[in-house]
Amino acid sequence: MSAQTLADSREAEATGSRLGRRLAAFLLLAAIVALIAVTPFLPNYYIRVVNSLLIYVLLGIGLNIVIGYAGLLDLGFVAFYAVGAYTYGLLASPQLGLHLPILVILPIAAAIGAITGILLGMPVLRLRGDYLAIVTLGFGEIIRILLNNLDDLTGGPRGIFGIDKASILGVSIARPGEIFWLLVVTVFIVGTLVWRLERSILGKAWAAIREDQDAAKGVGINTTNVKLAAFAISATIGSIAGVIFAASQRFVSPESFTLQESVLIVLMIVIGGMGNILGVFVGASILILLPEVLREFAEWRILFLGLLMVTLIIIRPAGIVPRTLGPVRLVKVLFGK
C-alpha cells in the first residue's frame, strides 16, 4: 500500500469516526428529548422518581460551583436546601398564616439562600481543605438541630404540614407531571446560566483559585469576593431546589436534611466527574436511580450503595465523565466546529 493511499484511508477513517461520534451524539440528544417527552405520560411513581432525580441534579449543579469550580469542599450543602424548603413551608402554609404564591416566594428564598451562603462563607474563608469540610459539616448539623428544636417556628421534628399547592399564573403545579415541567424548565435555565458562568471571567477566577490560590491572588484576583460569590450562587441554587422540593412534597421535616443528604450530593459530583454539568447528571442518575431499581432488596440496597461508592471511587477517582467532556464539547460534536 502506498503512502498516499494509507494517508487517504486514515483520513477516511477519521471522517468516519467523526461522523460516527456525531451520529452517536445526535442519537443521545434524541433519546434525551424523547425521554423528556415521554416522562409526563408515565405512571405517577416513575414521574416522582424522575422528579427527585431532577431535584438532585439541581442540587448537584449548585454544589458543583463550590466543589468542582472553586475547589472548596462543602459538606453542609443540605443547609441551603433546608433554607429554601422551610422558606416555602413557612410562607405558604397555615404555619404563619401566610399563603404567598410561589413566584413571590422564589425570589425571597433565593435571597435568603444567598445571604445564608455569604454568612457561612465569610467566617470560613480563611480555612481550606479538611478544615473547611468539617466546619461546613458542623454548620449543616447546626441548621438541622435548630430546625428540629425551634418548635414554634418550624414545627420541630414533626415538620410543617399542609403546605399550599403551588400555582404559577393560574396554572396549578401540584401533580407530579406538573412539577416535572417546573423542574425541567428550572434545570434548563439554571444549568445554562451556570454553564455560561463557568466560561465567564468569574468562572475563570474560580478555576484559578482551585488550581493555585496564591498565584490567583498574585495576578490580582480578589479571592475573598470570588469565593463569596461561589458560596452565594451555590446557596441560591440549593435554596431554589428546596422551594421546589417543598412544593412537590407539600410537607417538610428535618429528616430530609441530614448529613447523609449532603454526602449523597457530594458523591454525585465526585462519581459523575467534578466541575462538569454532564457529570452531575450521570452521578445523580447512578445514585438516585440505582436505589430505586434495588428497592425490592430493601435492606440490602444501602449496603450495595456503600460498596458501589467505594468501588467507583477506586476505579475512577476522577469521576466517570472527564472534565473536558462538557457541554462545549458536546455542542462541537453535534454541530461541527
Add this chain to the structure above:
Amino acid sequence: MVGHFVQQTVNALTIGSIYALIALGYTMVYGVLKMINFAHGEMFMLGAYAAFLALSLMVGDVGSAGALALTVAFFAAVLATGFVGVGIERLAYKPLRSSTRIAPMLSSLGVSLALVAAIQILAGPQPRAFPSFFPNERFEFFGGSLTTIQIGILIASFILMGGLQILVTKTRIGIVVRAVSESRATAQLLGINVNRSISMVFFVGPLLGAAGGILYASYYGVMTPTMGAVVGLKAFTAAILGGIGSIPGAMLGAFILAAVEVAGTALLPIVSFGTLGTEYRDVLAFAILILVLLFRPAGILGEPVSEESMVYKREF
C-alpha cells in the same frame, strides 16, 4: 452542691475517657495519612456488636456471662475489630493512596454506610440490651455517687491510653509509625516498611475504638447499629479540639468536650431561663468545633500549621 459537682465531674471523666479512646483513632490516622476516616465511628459500633457476638457464642445467654467469658469476649472483640480495620484499609483506602485527598475520605464514607447496613441486616436495626462488663455497685463519694461501671471504664481506658503512649514513644513500632507520619517519603528512603506501619495504625486505632464501643454500650446498657455516627462525630470534634495528629491533644480535647457537654446539659436550661433545653447540647459541641477551627485551626496542642500545608493544590 459539692456532691452535685463531684457527680458531674465523674460523669464527665467517664464519657471523656470513652471519647478519648475513639479520638485517638482519628488522630493517628490523620497523623499518618492526612485523611479523615469517616468509617472510624463504625469501629466503635463494631466493637460492641463483636463483643456481643463473642459472648453469645460462648455462653448462649449473654445476660448470665461470667467474668472470664466477659474478659475473653472483650479481647476477642477488640482484636477482631483491629483486623477488620486493617482489612478495610487494604481494600478501600490503599488503592487510593496516590489519588486526590478527597477520594479516600469519600471511600471511608462508603465503608461507613456499608458497615452500618451490614450490621442492620445481620443483627436487626432495633436497639439491643447490652450486658454490663463490670459488676454494678454504687458508692457514696464526697456526696456524689460513683458506680463500679464508671470506675471500671476509667481504669480500662486509662490502661489502654497508657499502653498506647508507651507503644508510640518507647517501642520500635511506635518510632516507625512516628517517622512515617513525619514524612512518608523520607521514612521510605530509610528503609522503613511504610505499608506495615500504616497497617499498624489501622490495627491499633480500630482496636481502641472497639474498646470504647464496648465500654460505652455497657455504660448505657444498649447498642444500636447507628451508635457510631453521633459518638464518632463527637470524638472527631475532640480530636480537632486537642489538635488533630497529636495523641495527648486527642485525650485533652475529649475531656474538655465531655466537660463542656456535661456542664452544658446541666447549665443551659438554668442560664437561658428554660428557653434552651438539653437538646442544644449537640449544637454546643459543633459550635465549639467551629470556634476552635476559626481561631486556632491547629487545636489546643496541635503544632501551628502553615496555611500553605493545608491547601488542596490541584486536588479537585
